[in-house]
Amino acid sequence: MKNNINNAIKIILFSISLLVIFYYISMWGANYFHSNMMNMNSSVNNKTISSNELIYGQNIEAIDEKKQEIVNLKEGDNYTIEIVKVKKMIGNKEVEMLSYNGSIPGPIIKTKVGTKAKITIVNKVSDLETTLHSHGLRLSDMFDGVVKDMMGKQDPIKYGDSFTYELSFPDEGVFWYHPHLREDIQQELGLYGNYIVEPIGEETRNFVNREGPIILDDILLNGNKVKPFYKDFTNYVLMGRFGNTMFINGSSDYEFNMKSGEVVRAYVTNTANTRVFNLKIPGIKMKLIGSDIGKYEEESFIDNLIISPGERYIVDLYSPKSGIFEILNSTPDEDITLGKINVSSEKVEISFKDKFETLNINEVVKKDIENYRQYFSKEVDKNLALELGNVGKKGGIDESDMGMMGGHMIGDNEEIEWEDNMPMMNKESTSLNYEWKIIDEDTKKENMDINWQFKKGDIVKIRIENKKDGAHPMQHPFHLHGQRFLVLERNGEKQTNLVWKDTVLIKTGENIEILADMSNPGEWMAHCHISEHLFSGMMMHFSVK
The missing domain is CATH 2.60.40.420 (Cupredoxins -  blue copper proteins)
Known part of the structure; x- marks a missing residue:
């Protein structure tokens, strides 16, 4: 009996020793990684000492924020939106931000399916170069708001200049508008607003007392x-x-x-x-x-x-x-x-x-989708993977350093990162030392080296895998410009209640299959809609002829 007790005590002490050793190894790993991050940040700071903080409109006085407008956009209208600097009250703090027509969010623009109209953007903020992207609209690529540096067709709208966008609204739904140039800054500072596109006809009446945005x-x-x-x-x-x-x-x-x-x-x-x-x-x-x-x-x-x-x-x-x-x-x-x-x-x-x-x-929706059901079981046409690559691409730590952490000290493989639980590490990471990637699994091309070619009317099945074994696995919202798609499967599970999408959340480790309706000709891009990931390279190109 005494020997059994002694053996049990030895086992307990041995287990405690292992836990202590594991703790100190973990702490060493975290300190090692953080030290490397600091060294990398010093390297970045040395290389970018000429990069000053970017502040828009320093010589322009901000106006008081205005009440949000509701605009009914009719066929042939040309509605003007001015980008202006505003003083916005956030709690008891007065914060200088950017706005469309003086309000954050910008005007609610309501219209009907089939409408064709124009929106003129006037840039009244110094040092700002911008565009307007009408997110989700299947319009002409000439007015998609993507700049030429991203293989788009527009020059930036500079301070004092204006640009008129010709918009078409072929689809019912809720859409939004925002810049497509340094949106990591401009969107954060308040440049966004909604389009509400309503169907035509009494049979489509919404049986609600009121409606509005959240x-x-x-x-x-x-x-x-x-x-x-x-x-x-x-x-x-x-x-x-x-x-x-x-x-x-x-x-x-x-x-x-x-x-x-x-x-x-x-x-x-x-x-x-x-x-x-x-x-x-x-x-x-x-x-x-x-x-x-x-x-x-x-x-x-x-x-x-x-x-x-x-x-x-x-x-x-x-x-x-x-x-x-x-x-x-x-x-x-x-x-x-x-x-x-x-x-x-x-x-x-x-x-x-x-x-x-x-x-x-919704029989009208089911009838529309029924036209595409014959393609649901087709073979996958394209395969994409999403992951973090080229860590320390301009100095500092490399992927082997990340690998020593097993990936899991950086991202704990939750399906969704709900909050920034590594604020110092996240702040230190920049587009100079990190590159997020979209990878064509068939050609091994990455990001803007991907240039898919389609013909108008092609129905394309795309499989997208969000890698879970990389340095920092996390969710990615994937956005396809100029087209619409159906989400057919998630991790092999068929989706039974379908809706047309242009943006889809792909959780950590998730595989999805989408069916894209390539019906809108033009030069287009697809990208992660985390603004900082987009700016660090996570975008690709495709064309529809």
């Missing part, structure tokens, strides 16, 4: 200033720039008022640089209606909504009772209050409760 965003502040940006490189490249203040519709303390029994349609857009939101509103019923480009085949009730940068969703909200209901960003670690919905005891005059409680089948 635009999700965040911003990284240091006191009453936005944390610095740089002219020659972008920082926060490893994980993207997470903000420390979150917004709904430009407000850090958002409130929305409803009447009891009211049904409200929300057009939800994520305009953040990198943050994925998980939207929850306990006590409010939510019904999923549509996504980027129109409606789902079938409506469904949901408890939460995961939305990545660039994505949009259409959700109906209904509250059968009065009260105050928090709008949450719900992550595995915490629930963060983004705003609240105040539902009064006053009854709405006309209630669409019965319509809300009915889950509709």
